[in-house]
Amino acid sequence: MPPEPSQWLVEPLGKKHDRAAFSCGNEILDHYLKELAGQDARRRVAAPFIVVAKTAPQTILGYYTLSSFGIDLAELPADVVRKLPTYPVVPAALLGRLAVDRRQQGQGLGEFLLIDALRRAFVQSSQIAAFAVVVDAIDEKAIGFYKHFDFLPLPDRPNRLFLPMKTIADLFRDF
Ligand SMILES: CC(C)(COP(=O)(O)OP(=O)(O)OC[C@H]1O[C@@H](n2cnc3c(N)ncnc32)[C@H](O)[C@@H]1OP(=O)(O)O)[C@@H](O)C(=O)NCCC(=O)NCCS
Numbered sequence: 001m002p003p004e005p006s007q008w009l010v011e012p013l014g015k016k017h018d019r020a021a022f023s024c025g026n027e028i029l030d031h032y033l034k035e036l037a038g039q040d041a042r043r044r045v046a047a048p049f050i051v052v053a054k055t056a057p058q059t060i061l062g063y064y065t066l067s068s069f070g071i072d073l074a075e076l077p078a079d080v081v082r083k084l085p086t087y088p089v090v091p092a093a094l095l096g097r098l099a100v101d102r103r104q105q106g107q108g109l110g111e112f113l114l115i116d117a118l119r120r121a122f123v124q125s126s127q128i129a130a131f132a133v134v135v136d137a138i139d140e141k142a143i144g145f146y147k148h149f150d151f152l153p154l155p156d157r158p159n160r161l162f163l164p165m166k167t168i169a170d171l172f173r174d175f
Pocket residue numbers: 024025026029097098099100101104105106107108109110111112136137138139141142143144145146148
């Protein structure tokens with residue numbers, strides 16, 4: 001039986017977590033977790049979060065990273081720009097990477113991680129404003145995953161997608 005979401009725990013990547021065993025099927029995302037995520041955290045360019053089962057707290061089942069970001073107003077669709085001030089760059093939260101271990105895919109863990117990341121970005125946005133959450137999808141499959149959750153592609157850069165914070169706020173209004 002796959003674990004229920006309540007059996008999963010999201011926490012910042014730490015020394016106790018076993019990075020070596022993680023494999024999501026994409027070498028770039030595996031390499032990032034194993035070799036670069038800790039360094040990025042120390043340099044404060046990305047905040048990596050991992051998910052474990054409460055019963056196996058060292059085994060990384062999935063991860064994501066969040067960073068501060070800015071989107072050029074010119075990159076956004078015209079109907080979105082119309083509702084924004086005419087600053088050259090608007091603040092956003094970047095969900096830089098998100099991956100689930102191959103052995104755990106298809107059980108709702110990707111959705112669980114995505115919702116956790118959106119909630120975290122939403123909570124932060126009341127203190128450090130962000131107009132949207134932006135993702136850089138690594139391939140067509142990843143684009144499909146984010147579109148499934150209503151992310152919208154930037155017109156001239158289809159692998160970069162965004163979800164307005166207003167939409168995210170509506171998602172958490174009842175929680
Ligand atoms: C993409 C990935 C994160 C999805 O994780 P997962 O745990 O397998 O996905 P879930 O089981 O949570 O799926 C949640 C929903 O998304 C849908 N979904 C999953 N992958 C999808 C895809 N590629 N395209 C469209 N929909 C997708 C599922 O059908 C499911 O929909 P439902 O709830 O309506 O049935 C995972 O496959 C992965 O890590 N892949 C390799 C790395 C990667 O591509 N990362 C993407 C970010 S760069």
